[in-house]
Amino acid sequence: MGFLDSLLGRTKAKPIAAQDRLFALTTAYISLETEHNITTRGQAAILFQPVDTADFDNIVTEMEELVRGTGEETGTTLTVETDSFGYRWMILHDPDVDDLVVGINAVSDALAVGGYGDRTLAAVFAFKDARDRQLYLIYNYKRGTWYPFVPAGGEQARDAERELQLKAILEPELPVEAELERWLPMWGIPI
């Protein structure tokens, strides 16, 4: 946001960051799995804000068909949910993290090609650790950064210690969000 944008009061929803930052998860997952016993729960989701136009609906329908089509080869399945904020969750199910990353990228790519890339908010990958605790890695499409999110037991509580441990683990492998206040929680993740 430059000086001129401020002066003239211009806001544009931010376009999404380069996709290689998303794909960094595929290499990072190798060390997560082998060194830290963190394994996938076979689910990942992409979250976006739908636009109420016929054009957008068409693009989403085409995209769902595309992902279901390629899913027949890779074994990836797709479910769709709308949450209480009106955001759409496209949930991919596949035991292989590489396939999940490819599938998530296919969805965001289809939105971007359709001209709605800036509606994409985040991708969420579900993992568990050796003691079966749930943890999430969230990818912020606007900033092209990752951060861990570990809900603790109880309402709206997060395990900050565990998240900071994960930060240390992830930092060599992934572009981790440096500003901690951008590690926004997501309650009620449907995966």
Place this chain on the structure above:
Amino acid sequence: MAQSKVALRADTGLQARMLITVFLLGALYVVLIAALFASGASGVTIFVVAAGLFLFQLFASDKIALATMGVQKVSPQEAPELHAMIERLCVQADLPKPTIGIVNTTMPNAFAMGRSQKSATVVATTGILELLSPAELEGVMAHELAHVRHRDVMIMTIASFFASIAALILQFGFFFGGNSDDEDGPSTMVLILVSLVVYVVSFVLMQALSRYREFAADRGAAAITGRPSALSSALLKISGTMDRLPMTDLRAHSEMNAFYIIPANTKKSLLNLFSTHPPVEQRIAQLSRLEAQLQGAR
């Protein structure tokens, strides 16, 4: 990458009007500075005092305003939905998350404060939280976040800096000029006259600038949410309620609206010139143009 469809077409007319207003304000203030320094030592003193006031305003005014309006900060536990909604809008707009506050009043309203994006506070009244549907509230919050993103508090504070110098001179000018009336006398009179003109003209210009910032924030909200009509609907609801319950908060309200020097029932064009917010009809007209752009995409 394909051109984004939700990045709505820039309103070059609006931006041009804004630039012209800023330019006129700047030119006006150059005249005032020249007059200040031409008037000698007392002028420089006024400048220094005003600069101190400016810094104070920049760093403390939001805290004072938040305190006087009875804003209560709310934690994510106290207002989970509001927090989650604003968090998502912040991701969409790539803004750091602001402090979130609530005012306990039935008046439906929302506002943003803070000199920078990092120190911003976004406030909603309990009235607006009850009145609006989630999508409408999202539009209103996106509008406030667009203000934060455009740094409107900073811009309006800077824009008002020299107007407050002029006001200072008008109040204390005779006192400053009084000590040496034989030599400085005429230039002090000139300074006071210049200040009067600067004050009046900058007042009108700043009101215009404020209205342009409102239009820009509406556009920003549409770009963040992709739902201009939800904001229109919110504006309709809010203005409807405002008209229906004008008596309830009249006393509390008269302070804030003290600068409305033209009564509300005079000619529309005159009222326009002196108000900080554009009429709701004009804002809705702009939003429906944006909606048409969205619906016509492809």
